[in-house]
Amino acid sequence: MSSIRNIVILTGAGVSAESGINTFRDAGGLWEEHRVEDVATPEAFVRDPDLVHRFYDARRAAIQEKAPNAAHEALARLDAAWPGELLIVTQNVDDLHERAGAKRLIHMHGEHLNARCTACDQRSPWTGPLINRPGCPACGMAGYLRPDVVWFGEMPYRMDEIYHAINRADLFVSIGTSGAVYPAAGFVREARANGARTLELNLEPSEGSYWFDAARHGPATVLVPAWVE
Ligand code: BJW
CATH class of the missing domain: 3.30.1600.10 (SIR2/SIRT2 'Small Domain')
Known part of the structure; x- marks a missing residue:
């Protein structure tokens, strides 16, 4: 990760699945x-x-x-330790990222x-x-x-901040989301168009798997700590 300074991480329901949600x-x-x-x-x-x-x-x-799992905890550690820009954009309405300690976090679909x-x-x-x-x-x-x-047909929250971060990102990572819902499903293309490397961590290939430079498939509690450490 030596050439990487700015990171955007998109999370979806799969990151909380092993917490029992x-x-x-x-x-x-x-x-x-x-x-x-x-x-x-x-x-x-x-x-x-x-x-x-x-x-x-x-x-x-x-x-x-429910309680945060090893994936939430690994992302919170990365947030605390990463010296560059970092933004976790979650589609989840649960509070498990913040209960794990994440600070640089946007709930694009509300809380x-x-x-x-x-x-x-x-x-x-x-x-x-x-x-x-x-x-x-x-x-x-x-x-x-x-x-x-945020329901279907409504505008997700804080989109200007999210696109600003994506446009500055060197690395875009998508974790535990099916890629079925826009605009989040389009973030990978936006990140690629701006030169970011893109990585998918998901139980299985998502609908947009094709757009990622690299993908690892398996449970988030295994993949995310392994990627962070
Ligand atoms: C694991 C795992 C483990 C499991 N480890 N992984 C046609 C084309 C394009 C767009 C549209 C269209 N028709 C309509 C639209 C727009 C519409 C849309 O996308 N519709 C689709 C159905 C096509 N979007 C909207 O209306 C949005 N607004 C909008 O577009 O405004 C205009 C706009 C334009 C341009 C810029 C900005 C705005 C609003 C969407 C709101 C979505 N709301 C919900 C409900 C939120 C509240 C709530 O929680 O109840 O958000 S719907 C639901 O889906 C929720 C989620 O956040 C979202 C995404 O789901 P997610 O997280 O991906 O979950 P799953 O279940 O789909 O996938 C889980 C994944 O985890 C799977 O891949 C598993 O394999 C994996 N997994 N266990 C790792 N252990």
């Missing part, structure tokens, strides 16, 4: 016979908010019992532990099951609280 598209990744595309949309929330709240309440409760008001957009900490009636702490009774996550 289900991925979206692997076997068992469906929920109550709904595809994620059918519950993770603004239209689904309008159509059946109780269903969407149950989906997120169940996942939020499950996540709080389970926040709620957001549909009227004023203010974030507030999640404090319990989100009951589907108005009651935003910031704007009073005008807005409904929704999970502070």
Whole structure:
């Protein structure tokens, strides 16, 4: 890694799988016979908010019992030790990267532990099951609280910062993501176009595996510590 100074690391559900958090598209990744595309949309929330709240309440409760694994911990060590620029961009809404100690981190698809008001957009900490009636702490009774996550058709968070980092990266590493969801699935091409080396660490070849200079396939708790050390 001697010629490498700036690193961007994209993570997906596969990095948390060995902590016991289900991925979206692997076997068992469906929920109550709904595809994620059918519950993770603004239209689904309008159509059946109780269903969407149950989906997120169940996942939020499950996540709080889980702990970071060796992959999260290895990335946190790299973050602490790396002298150059480094950014972990996670698509995950769990908090396992920060619980492992990662600091240079962006949650591009939001965070389970926040709620957001549909009227004023203010974030507030999640404090319990989100009951589907108005009651935003910031704007009073005008807005409904929704999970502070990015659904299909919505703009992922902090995209300017992410593209800025990708455009400066010497190395782009993708860990535990299927490459099925954009814009994250397009980051590897953006990084390549700007001259970065690209590496995939995933259980199996992802949909975009073709775009990476190198790939290692296996469990994240094995591959990530081996790559970091
Ligand atoms: C392991 C492992 C182990 C397992 N070790 N590995 C047609 C073409 C292109 C784009 C579109 C299109 N039609 C619509 C779009 C846009 C749409 C999109 O991408 N749709 C696709 C279905 C095609 N995207 C959007 O709408 C996004 N917004 C947008 O595009 O805005 C406009 C824009 C334009 C330009 C720039 C910027 C913006 C928003 C997408 C929001 C996604 N939201 C979700 C839900 C978040 C909240 C929640 O958590 O509920 O995000 S959907 C879901 O998928 C979640 C994930 O973050 C995301 C990605 O999933 P991930 O992490 O890859 O998980 P899996 O399950 O798919 O894969 C796990 C992988 O791990 C597998 O490969 C396993 O092998 C591996 N694995 N165990 C290592 N132990």
